[in-house]
Amino acid sequence: MLTMPFLQLEALHFAYPDRGEVVRDVCLQLAPGEIHCLIGRSGCGKTTVLKLAAGLLTPQQGQVQLKGCTVQQPTSDMGFVFQSPTLLHWLSVLDNVLLPHSLHGLVTADQRAHGEQLLAQMGLAALRDDKPQQLSGGQQSRVAIARALITRPAVLFMDEPFAALDAITRDELQRDFLALCHQHGTAVLFVTHDMAEAVYLADQVSLMHAGRIHAPLHIDLPRPRQTAMRYTPVFNALCEQLRHAMDATLS
Amino acid sequence: MKRDAIFATLLGLACLATWEVAVRVGHTSPLVLPAPSVVVRSLWQGLSSGYLWPHIAHTLTEVVLGLLLGASMGFAGGVALGESARLRGMLMPYVVISQVVPKLALAPLFIVWFGFGTLPTVVMTALICFFPLLENTATCVQQVDANKLELFRMLRASPWQTLWRLKLPAGLPNIMAGVRVAAVLAWVGAVVGEFIGASRGLGALIIAAQGSMDTPLMFAVLTVITVCGLAFYKACEGLERYLLNPSSDFSTRTP
Numbered sequence: 001m002l003t004m005p006f007l008q009l010e011a012l013h014f015a016y017p018d019r020g021e022v023v024r025d026v027c028l029q030l031a032p033g034e035i036h037c038l039i040g041r042s043g044c045g046k047t048t049v050l051k052l053a054a055g056l057l058t059p060q061q062g063q064v065q066l067k068g069c070t071v072q073q074p075t076s077d078m079g080f081v082f083q084s085p086t087l088l089h090w091l092s093v094l095d096n097v098l099l100p101h102s103l104h105g106l107v108t109a110d111q112r113a114h115g116e117q118l119l120a121q122m123g124l125a126a127l128r129d130d131k132p133q134q135l136s137g138g139q140q141s142r143v144a145i146a147r148a149l150i151t152r153p154a155v156l157f158m159d160e161p162f163a164a165l166d167a168i169t170r171d172e173l174q175r176d177f178l179a180l181c182h183q184h185g186t187a188v189l190f191v192t193h194d195m196a197e198a199v200y201l202a203d204q205v206s207l208m209h210a211g212r213i214h215a216p217l218h219i220d221l222p223r224p225r226q227t228a229m230r231y232t233p234v235f236n237a238l239c240e241q242l243r244h245a246m247d248a249t250l251s
Numbered sequence: 252m253k254r255d256a257i258f259a260t261l262l263g264l265a266c267l268a269t270w271e272v273a274v275r276v277g278h279t280s281p282l283v284l285p286a287p288s289v290v291v292r293s294l295w296q297g298l299s300s301g302y303l304w305p306h307i308a309h310t311l312t313e314v315v316l317g318l319l320l321g322a323s324m325g326f327a328g329g330v331a332l333g334e335s336a337r338l339r340g341m342l343m344p345y346v347v348i349s350q351v352v353p354k355l356a357l358a359p360l361f362i363v364w365f366g367f368g369t370l371p372t373v374v375m376t377a378l379i380c381f382f383p384l385l386e387n388t389a390t391c392v393q394q395v396d397a398n399k400l401e402l403f404r405m406l407r408a409s410p411w412q413t414l415w416r417l418k419l420p421a422g423l424p425n426i427m428a429g430v431r432v433a434a435v436l437a438w439v440g441a442v443v444g445e446f447i448g449a450s451r452g453l454g455a456l457i458i459a460a461q462g463s464m465d466t467p468l469m470f471a472v473l474t475v476i477t478v479c480g481l482a483f484y485k486a487c488e489g490l491e492r493y494l495l496n497p498s499s500d501f502s503t504r505t506p
Contacts, residue, residue: 052402054405056401056404056405071312073404073407074404074406074407075406075407076407078405079405080401080402081406082398082401082402083398084398086396086399086401086402086418088421090420090423090495091422100406103403103406103407103408103412103416104407140351187374
C-alpha cells in the first residue's frame with residue numbers, strides 16, 4: 001500500500017497572530033490509500049496541521065503538495081470531516097450528503113444514487129428524509145462521513161470526528177469507516193488523541209508535541225482490520241509502544 | 252399547551268366581564284369608558300354599514316406598502332452590512348443615529364416634504380420597519396458557525412453560495428423574528444402617520460371620533476387595529492413555519 005507519496009507537507013511553519021507559532025517545521029508524507037493518524041495532546045497544533053494540509057490555512061513557510069501541485073486552497077480531491085458533524089439542520093439527511101454536488105449545480109441521478117448507496121452502507125437508508133436534529137450523535141457523524149466521501153476524494157482530512165461519541169458507537173463507526181475507505185481507496189489524515197483509535201485505524205501514527213511532528217510509528221497490523229484485533233497481544237503491544245514514544249517525547 | 256390557551260381565553264373573558272360590570276355598576280359615562288357591549292355594537296354598526304371598510308383598506312394598504320419597503324430595504328442593508336466589515340464600520344454609526352432620532356417626531360417634517368396623503372405615512376411606516384430587519388439580518392449574516400463556514404470553503408463555495416445556501420438559511424429564525432417585530436411596528440407607524448396628516452385610514456378615524464366625542468367608535472377602531480396587528484403577527488409566524496420546514500432543498504433535485 002505504501003507507494004510514492006502523493007500528499008506531502010514540507011517544512012510547514014504557521015503562527016496565529018494572537019497565539020504565536022503553533023506549527024514548527026512539520027514534514028509528513030501520505031501515500032495513496034494510506035491512513036495516517038496524528039496524535040497528541042489538545043492544543044499541540046494537530047488541527048492546524050490538518051487545516052494547512054487541506055488548504056484552509058496558508059503556511060508562513062513551507063508548502064503542501066498534492067499529486068505534485070502546490071495546495072493553496074481546497075480542491076475537489078479533498079474531503080474534510082470536522083470534530084462536530086456540521087450538518088445543515090434545514091436540509092434532509094440525503095440533501096446534506098449531496099451538498100458538495102448541489103453547490104456546484106443540479107444533482108444528477110447517478111450522484112443521487114451514490115448518495116443513497118453511501119447512506120445504505122452507513123446503515124442510514126431509512127433515515128434519508130429525516131432532518132439532522134432527529135438523528136443521534138453517532139448517526140450525525142455517519143452522515144458527515146458520507147458527505148465527505150460523496151465526491152470520491154483522493155484524500156480525506158478528519159479532525160477527531162469520533163471524539164464526542166460513546167465507546168460502542170465509536171467502535172462501530174471506526175469499523176464502517178475503515179470499510180468505506182478501503183472500498184474507495186481513500187487516503188486519510190486523521191487527527192485523534194485516542195491511542196487505541198490511532199493504532200486500530202492507521203498505517204502510520206505520528207506523534208505531535210508543541211507544534212512539531214516526531215518520527216512516525218508504522219502499525220504492522222493486517223487489513224482488513226477486525227474489531228477482535230483490539231484484544232490481541234500485538235495490538236496491546238503497539239499501544240504500549242505508542243505510549244512509551246509519547247512519554248519519551250513529552251519528557 | 253391547549254390548557255394554557257383555555258386559561259388565556261378565560262382570563263380575557265373574565266377581564267371583559269369585569270370591565271362590563273364595573274361600567275354598569277359604576278354608571279361611568281360612555282364618553283369616558285364605554286362598556287364592551289357598547290364597543291361591540293359600535294364596531295358591528297361600523298362594519299355592517301360599510302363605514303369602516305374603506306378606512307381599514309386604506310390603512311392596510313399603507314401598512315403593506317410600508318412593511319414591504321422598509322423590510323426589503325432593511326434586509327438588503329443587513330446583508331450588505333453583515334457581509335462587509337468595511338461598510339459596517341462606515342455606515343453603522345449613521346444607521347444608529349437615524350434610529351435614535353424619534354421617528355414619530357419626523358411625521359410633521361414628512362408632511363412638509365411629501366404632502367398630505369398616503370406617501371408620508373408609507374415612508375414613516377417603512378422607516379419604523381427598516382431597523383429590526385437590518386439589525387437582525389446583519390447579526391445573523393455575521394454570526395455563522397465557524398466550522399460550517401470552513402465546510403463551505405472546503406466545498407469551494409463562492410461568497411454568493413455561502414450567503415444564499417448557508418448564512419441566510421442558518422439565520423432565518425432571527426430574520427423572521429425581525430419580520431415579526433416589523434409587522435407589529437408597521438401598524439404603529441401607519442396609525443401615527445395618519446394621526447398627523449391624513450383624512451382617511453384608521454388613525455384619521457380615531458382623530459375624527461375624538462373630535463365628535465364618539466368614544467365607543469375610538470374603542471371599536473382600536474379593536475380593529477389590534478385584530479389586524481394580531482393577524483399580521485400570526486401570518487408572519489405561519490410564513491416562518493413554512494420557510495423553516497421546507498420539504499426538501501429544491502436545488503438538490505434530480506433534473
